[in-house]
Amino acid sequence: MAKQQLQVGENCPDCGTPAIAGKDGGGYCKSCYIKWAKANKPQQQARKTNQPFVTPGEIKKQETDLATGKVRHYFALEAYKLAKPLDVTTAIDINKWVNYVMTGRLSNPPVDTASAFNPEDINLD
Numbered sequence: 222m223a224k225q226q227l228q229v230g231e232n233c234p235d236c237g238t239p240a241i242a243g244k245d246g247g248g249y250c251k252s253c254y255i256k257w258a259k260a261n262k263p264q265q266q267a268r269k270t271n272q273p274f275v276t277p278g279e280i281k282k283q284e285t286d287l288a289t290g291k292v293r294h295y296f297a298l299e300a301y302k303l304a305k306p307l308d309v310t311t312a313i314d315i316n317k318w319v320n321y322v323m324t325g326r327l328s329n330p331p332v333d334t335a336s337a338f339n340p341e342d343i344n345l346d
């Protein structure tokens with residue numbers, strides 16, 4: 222509750238401070254209102270840190286994506302040097318190599334692991 226309506230001069234049931242008159246004429250406890258106002262400023266806190274909130278899982282995924290992209294870069298470069306066309310076949314081949322480098326495995330890793338990389342999961346946009 223933002224402002225508990227009290228009679229002016231009535232002691233606040235939460236902290237005992239006498240209520241003062243608000244703009245609407247009703248009484249309210251200033252110290253409880255300040256406490257409430259400070260606790261309800263999520264937007265200002267977000268601006269202070271100036272960073273989006275990300276979970277450790279999201280950070281881990283971003284790091285994995287970044288590392289995967291760096292590895293993919295080298296194989297894409299080699300495919301380019303070999304004049305391979307940039308199509309689904311080449312992309313799948315590259316991703317198979319990237320998957321091998323990232324996981325040490327030849328086949329698709331199980332999809333239920335957090336670090337699973339699917340060679341078929343290609344983005345040609």
Ligand SMILES: [Zn+2]
Pocket residue numbers: 233234235236237238250251252253254
């Ligand atoms: Zn109070």
